[in-house]
Amino acid sequence: MEIICENLTKIYRQGDREDVTAVNDCAWHLPTGSITVLLGVSGSGKSTLLRLLGLQEQPTSGRILFDGEDVTALDESARARLRAHRIGFIHQNYRLIPMLSVEENILLPRRIIGQRCDEEELKKLAALLHIENKLANFPASLSGGQQQRVAIARALINHPPLILADEPTGNLDSGTKQDMIELFSKVHQLYSPTVVIVTHDHALTAIADQVYQMENGHPILRTR
Numbered sequence: 001m002e003i004i005c006e007n008l009t010k011i012y013r014q015g016d017r018e019d020v021t022a023v024n025d026c027a028w029h030l031p032t033g034s035i036t037v038l039l040g041v042s043g044s045g046k047s048t049l050l051r052l053l054g055l056q057e058q059p060t061s062g063r064i065l066f067d068g069e070d071v072t073a074l075d076e077s078a079r080a081r082l083r084a085h086r087i088g089f090i091h092q093n094y095r096l097i098p099m100l101s102v103e104e105n106i107l108l109p110r111r112i113i114g115q116r117c118d119e120e121e122l123k124k125l126a127a128l129l130h131i132e133n134k135l136a137n138f139p140a141s142l143s144g145g146q147q148q149r150v151a152i153a154r155a156l157i158n159h160p161p162l163i164l165a166d167e168p169t170g171n172l173d174s175g176t177k178q179d180m181i182e183l184f185s186k187v188h189q190l191y192s193p194t195v196v197i198v199t200h201d202h203a204l205t206a207i208a209d210q211v212y213q214m215e216n217g218h219p220i221l222r223t224r
């Protein structure tokens with residue numbers, strides 16, 4: 001899936017407090033099947049930009065095109081359909097459903113699009129992410145790093161053409177982190193989704209086709 005952002009701006013209005021311009025006049029091109037890493041200091045607008053791409057928030061102005069279609073012009077039900085069918089989102093704070101088991105959390109995106117549980121894919125992903133013995137657990141009984149891996153499995157289970165990951169290695173030790181980096185490469189060889197990874201972790205730039213840095217509310221291409 002090819003993504004184009006045109007003049008994308010997100011301003012949070014806060015009543016009597018000062019407005020925050022989190023994303024400012026962003027122009028961005030993510031070629032089909034590319035892996036993009038987005039770096040930037042805390043508060044620079046990385047998560048906001050990712051949520052805009054994930055159709056979780058509407059921009060204040062500007063457009064986002066998915067394969068040429070202006071998705072910012074769609075109504076909420078069409079956007080929800082796109083989210084369910086085309087986007088895998090890994091949140092900065094996981095957002096697992098506490099009353100569902102690990103297995104049910106991972107398979108939730110399949111249920112949402114009315115597809116049967118893909119047991120084979122579930123086992124494969126769980127093994128790759130080293131959570132195969134946690135499938136019956138509930139999220140509260142997992143470590144932060146384990147929860148993060150469940151969130152990653154959930155984002156990948158439908159093989160979405162767009163994967164958006166907000167600090168996916170933030171809570172992982174270096175060994176698990178290396179596995180994760182390999183997992184992203186493997187997934188990529190498997191079906192070539194377009195991937196955006198927000199991170200502070202320069203190790204992830206090794207698998208990137210392009211590396212950007214968020215500055216003044218928009219991504220600037222970095223030369224490595």
Ligand SMILES: Nc1ncnc2c1ncn2[C@@H]1O[C@H](COP(=O)(O)OP(=O)(O)OP(=O)(O)O)[C@@H](O)[C@H]1O
Nearest residue numbers: 012020021022040041042043044045046047048049
């Ligand atoms: N819902 C909101 N309401 C008001 N301000 C917000 C909201 N969400 C984000 N912001 C503000 O927008 C700016 C960008 O925040 P964002 O979370 O996108 O940064 P970030 O680059 O992801 O930071 P971090 O690396 O700490 O995760 C910050 O100043 C933040 O306070």
Ligand SMILES: [Mg+2]
Nearest residue numbers: 046047092166
């Ligand atoms: Mg963030």
